[in-house]
Amino acid sequence: MGYEPIVNQNPLRVLKAGLDNTKQMGLVMARAGLGKTALLVQISLDSILRGERVIHVSIGESIEKTRSWYDDILQSIIKDSNLSKPQELIDTVKSHRVIMTFKESSFNRPKLEERLNDLIIQDIFRPNCLVLDGFDFNAASRQDLVEISELATAMDLEIWFSAVSHRDDDRVSESGVPAPCHEVEDLFDTVVLLKPEKDAIKLDILKNSGTAGNDSQGLSLDPSTMMINRD
């Protein structure tokens, strides 16, 4: 699509996502308000710039609010990249993204599958990547996650979740994945933990495409723009 320079310079390349054709399952974790959605939107936009189609599922959030996340982050990308035809990119994003919003109480796997099928069977929109923001890991069982993961495999989708961790819950898995995901971390290929530090929010990459590690590789979120940076 001609956006290779932006894609190649994206600090997200540290995460091995999108490099080969294997569709992985990723997880972004943080305490409330640290930038999970901002990071998910950047992961989503990175997919779109690579020519993929994304369905962004927002649980408990409105279309407008989700869209404004995209608009803001896209504006930052445009500003940084000096594109000659920014409108083209804006239109590309629009046509490569569908936002689905669900109320917390009305989200479940069968419903998600039905909605995805509405789009896929009629050939309206064939997604390659699914972003699930606001999924309630506290209320979900391991089986629920397994089923969503199977759905993603059947539909050949990469999938990214966000999860909220809590300061007062110190349960943590061996590799450092905090509750409420400490017992399901094995289902994920990539796990990124956002940690507030003095002037930035560090990205702790606990797992990168199946490889364990505990290194930020210099990645952080700029707290003012919420854009990902590499030292």
Next chain:
Amino acid sequence: MNNDLKQVRNIGISAHIDSGKTTLTERILFYTQKIHSIHEVRGKDGVGATMDSMELEKERGITIQSAATYCSWDNFDINIIDTPGHVDFTIEVERALRVLDGAVLILCSVGGVQSQSITVNRQMTRYKVPRIAFINKCDRTGANPYRVTQQIRDKLALNAVMLQLPIGLENDLKGVVDLVTMKAVYFEGEQGETLRYDDIPADLQDDADEKREELLDTLSMFSDELMEIMLEEGEPSEELLHDAIRKGTLALELAPVLIGSAYKNKGVQKLLDAVTQYLPCPTDIENTALDLDKEEVELTVSNDPEDPLVALAFKLEDGRYGQLTYIRTYQGTIRKGDSIINTRTGKKVKVGRLVRMHSDQMEEIDQAGSGDIIALFGVDCASGDTFCDDTINLSMSSMHVPSPVISLAITPVDNKAQANMSKALNRFVKEDPTFKNYVDSETGETIISGMGELHLEVYIERMKREYKAEVEVGAPRVAYREAITTRAEFNYTHKKQTGGSGQFGRVAGFIEPLEEGEYEFVDAIVGGSIPREFISSCDKGFTKSLEKGTLTGSPITGVKLTINDGSSHAVDSSDVAFQLAAQGAFREGYAKASPVIMEPIMKVAVEGPSEFQGAAMGSINQRRGVIVGTVEEGNYTVVEAEVPLSEMFGYSTTLRSLTQGKAEFTMEFDSYKQVPKSVSEELIKAYEEERKNK
């Protein structure tokens, strides 16, 4: 009319179509004794509701124009603007909101927050209008005011708090529990005119206690005194609660929710109480005007009736006795016999008759102070004009006016119709800034354009009924535009030397896309290669060229034209010669600047039961639509999309048959976008055919 502005309320009633605005207004007028009988919107008595004064509105059961009306309740004077619910008429809604101080947002207890409510709410936020919500139709099957209140929080992002609980719902709706006074209120008598206060029914007591607790919690944010009383576990006074609700509402941080059923005469009087208690008076609101003598510096109007007059004409109507102009005064006093100045035209006009409107009846008055809504007779102006006395020159800030997206050709059937049609068009253009008309210079047809099919249909009907102008109507056409995508140079010489005085002019420069704005002309001529007196001729020539693009004959927008060279002839150069040279130069540059066709894209929302979501998305996809997103709420879903207007003709029929009439859609203009290549080729071909056949 009250001289104390604290006792005045200027309110609007806005909502989704069919949520019962007109019925509610009718009841308000009945209870405030402005009318003495109740007529239903689609009632069997054939009289129609009082606010729907236009014949067409009575027939279709929809409110097209916002009729202003006045009533009084409990020593308060209330001016009500009944606003239309259909998106095609949003200019009416916006104009009404501009002059209002507060609003009642009506929601249907079954349908809840629908797309139009979202649009109206957005408009209210834009004009900073404090609002209270009224959940109407609680007598309907499936009524659920609790769910709707939650939707107000989720979808409208308002801090909604219920001030009442229903006593019974659907067929059993008996009255409401007032959570401020903790009393049950019943509406008795044949038309609910007698209020009976009683103890809260035992089975609702727990619910009421719980909701009251929630209410106090929310309100404590707006009153330190209340917070203290609550910490000491004391019992706050009613007055304290009213004050806290009012404070939160005025700060746009709270949306009190009332419930009832206007049709069944339940809850309306309590709503009127809430209007007087919680909505702002004219002095609570800060309004600004632009000082035309000081480079449009913004300043706040005073609301003082002793200051020089500032009034805004927000609506025109053609009455039996000539033009009726609705105005809102922002400061000063307007008196019969005064001379006032229209600051747009600079013309002085004399105030003849001054009236207070009650739907289509009126009351003569001698003067009106600041903050009032009244009407003038026989004053020539357009809506949106500002009137001042001769000591100041202000303009109320301009209103956001969207450009028309659809047009159609109309041809009068005979000479009489021709004359009547011109009269009607003159009137409509003044009444409604989104309605435009012009005569196509090539076909001689009159073209009218507006915001949607229904918008134009209504005007055609009005032409027939009110002006006896029978017209033949062409197929609706999308208002395409043309634009350029690259920079291109031009260097054109216009030369004509056949007998008599000749014509000569050479114009050179470049054309480039303009990001913002429609047209910009830059004179970069140095050394007088084009004499000064002919520069404006070039500008005129370019402007003329913009009227009709070469691809489809649509207007060209977003163009910057720079001239930097040229030549002239001492004898043969003239205004006309340079205008023609500029037109030739434009043609040359335009062809090289990769022109494209732009089409209006509409923001479309399809709402209906979830089972039809697939069908709805399919139908949008077939129409070149881009699906923005979907909203899932229980068994109800909304599909939001952006669809070219040209693909939306006849969509209501398609959607009805796809969904057994269970889904509905609304649309509003979003933006202009370049049409895809295949469509562009078709349009160009069709235009060429059309030209050949002329």
